[in-house]
Amino acid sequence: DVKVTQSSRYLVKRTGEKVFLECVQDMDHENMFWYRQDPGLGLRLIYFSYDVKMKEKGDIPEGYSVSREKKERFSLILESASTNQTSMYLCASSDYWTVAGSQETQYFGPGTRLLVL
Amino acid sequence: KNQVEQSPQSLIILEGKNCTLQCNYTVSPFSNLRWYKQDTGRGPVSLTIMTFSENTKSNGRYTATLDADTKQSSLHITASQLSDSASYICVVPGTYKYIFGTGTRLKVLA
Numbered sequence A: 001d002v003k004v005t006q007s008s009r010y011l012v013k014r015t016g017e018k019v020f021l022e023c024v025q026d027m028d029h030e031n032m033f034w035y036r037q038d039p040g041l042g043l044r045l046i047y048f049s050y051d052v053k054m055k056e057k058g059d060i061p062e063g064y065s066v067s068r069e070k071k072e073r074f075s076l077i078l079e080s081a082s083t084n085q086t087s088m089y090l091c092a093s094s095d096y097w098t099v100a101g102s103q104e105t106q107y108f109g110p111g112t113r114l115l116v117l
Numbered sequence B: 001k002n003q004v005e006q007s008p009q010s011l012i013i014l015e016g017k018n019c020t021l022q023c024n025y026t027v028s029p030f031s032n033l034r035w036y037k038q039d040t041g042r043g044p045v046s047l048t049i050m051t052f053s054e055n056t057k058s059n060g061r062y063t064a065t066l067d068a069d070t071k072q073s074s075l076h077i078t079a080s081q082l083s084d085s086a087s088y089i090c091v092v093p094g095t096y097k098y099i100f101g102t103g104t105r106l107k108v109l110a
Helices: none
Strands: A004-006 A010-013 A019-025 A031-038 A042-049 A064-070 A073-078 A087-094 A112-116 B004-007 B010-014 B019-025 B032-038 B045-051 B056-059 B062-067 B072-077 B086-093 B098-100 B104-109
Touching: A004 A087, A010 A019, A019 A031, A019 A087, A019 A112, A031 A064, A031 A073, A042 A064, A042 A073, A042 B098, A073 A087, B004 B086, B010 B019, B019 B032, B019 B086, B019 B104, B032 B062, B032 B072, B045 B056, B045 B062, B045 B072, B072 B086
Parallel strands: A010 A112, B010 B104
Antiparallel strands: A004 A019, A019 A073, A031 A042, A031 A087, A064 A073, A087 A112, B004 B019, B019 B072, B032 B045, B032 B086, B056 B062, B062 B072, B086 B098, B086 B104
């Protein structure tokens, strides 16, 4: 079974702190994604990566950065946490992508619920 | 604009009853559509994938349908159980990213 793990289930941080969220997948997947999920808004893509050291902005990258130094690990960084970044953060991975759209299932981690005070 | 819309936003049913969730999409080009189940506080888990040529697919008590002409999909849950209480999310791959619906929150009452 594919396993996607996230470093923390719950996290409480103060405004202005630097926050690291880590995600690890064990299926040698090419693609990794970071989403945030807020009530009524669904999942919104923050950043994704289709290869080591490659990253692409998603729909809401402002206030976030990412790092992918190894294929299995994708980190989300909040440089200076703000209260509007309180949310559920979900990491996902999937295998290769084709121009016509991926047939590959996206596998999600359990999520990190972040509270910024 | 590529969009995925789901209805209803929320639904409450009694245990043992059936229900149907709807998903309309405008994603082009279209290759497949997925339904995910997300339990409270957990990550989404894939229930089923419908490809362009498929009309109906079952996974236990879950049956998904796809009408590629009208760009609609439905997820039918038969003989609901308390464990079906969750959010159900419809997802369509776009060009190098997935397009998510906002989900239907289902509550099954004893």
